[in-house]
Amino acid sequence: MEFIGFLVVLLATAGTIFFASKKIRTKYPPVFRKIPAIGKLRRAIGLSVEDGTRMHVSLGSASLTDPANASAFVGLTSLHRLGQLSSTSDQPPVCSSGNGGLTLLSKEVLKAASVETNTRELYDPDHGQLTGITPFSYAIGAMDVLREPGVSANILIGNFGTEAGFLSTTSEANTDFTLAASDSITAQSIFLATTRDVLIGEELFAIPAYLAYNPIHLASLRVEDILRWLVGIALIAGAILKLLGII
């Protein structure tokens, strides 16, 4: 079983590098399906630059060493891209999280974006902040940031629990745009009930590619799609074989 897992990781890595090559990208350009919420996110980025308002990214409170917390890495990548896209504004994005490791990484990401876009003078380390260390204290602290007058859009990406309800309802009531995405089933159902623009399931992992981040993200999305087809085929084949009594 470990061997199969190792093989999947190896093939996925090889596939990501293969699809990221310029030759393949030019010969087989990626085709995106429309995700309305991400389209609105792009519009919200443009509006915040025009308005001179800022965007807020919240990364959740799960531990960085938790294997189920890949969504926070997507949040950090999206934060980096938001920092780049809003570099023409004098209001760089702010980030809140409920974990020390995530807070330090968010500071690093904001700093990197400011260096790349020559806006180092706008970088403030306090733009990446820890708002609490338990899920509820994090949510209550992040609500303060959500309600700040200069914040026009909130992007909630990460691993949340039931505290997601406080964040999404506050954001919906105070800002023009809220994008909510999580890898937790509980948070997804709460987001669906409380916000307009929700990403369900693996849509969350497509954000960097849809924000035109870099070729490796497009390649990674393609590999994800291929793997999903393979898993789907394997599940259907397994069900048929089981029905026939072969396995």
Next chain:
Amino acid sequence: MKIINTIVAIVAGVIVLLGYFMPSPMIQSLRTPLLDWAVILSGIAGLIAIINLIFGIHWKRVKDNGGSKGFSIVLLVAFILTLIVGIFLGPSNSGFQKLVTAVQVPIESSLMAVLAITLAFSSIKMLQRQRNWMGFIFFLSVVVFLIINSGVLAFTADIPVISNLLSGFHQVPVAGARGILLGIALGSLATGIRVLIGSDRPYNG
């Protein structure tokens, strides 16, 4: 420096991943300390972030007479008191633990109660906001599962057709959740690979 950071991250990532798939004693002897260091570093990161929260955000807010100053004062006083008592009595002291939980548990329980009301209200409002099939199905599912799980249909346990039907209904959310989790697992794999090959480097400020 950035190249060194990336190399260290990639090498550490590959060793930990290989240790997961291969039970070789040599890899395990490298993997275990790496994971221990990660836990220690994660704790130190938490401490740094807390210091930043106290002095970088709340102390600054009190000093600059910023908004929500009152809440910041409460937080600072509570933090200092907890720190002093914690240092003198020790974190495992039963009195200290009782003191902390006596504050934390009632507050978090109250928040949970507020959250339940907020979510119920939002679910009703959702019907106004999402006038589409997705919103309708979500609301219908909430009502159906509330009825099923409330126990009012307990009398149907002896009626074979209905009890089978209800048991089938219980499998629907499980199947849906499995589908979502499969997608998330694949997404996590793709994200992990990007970090592993050094494409995503959130540590490279």
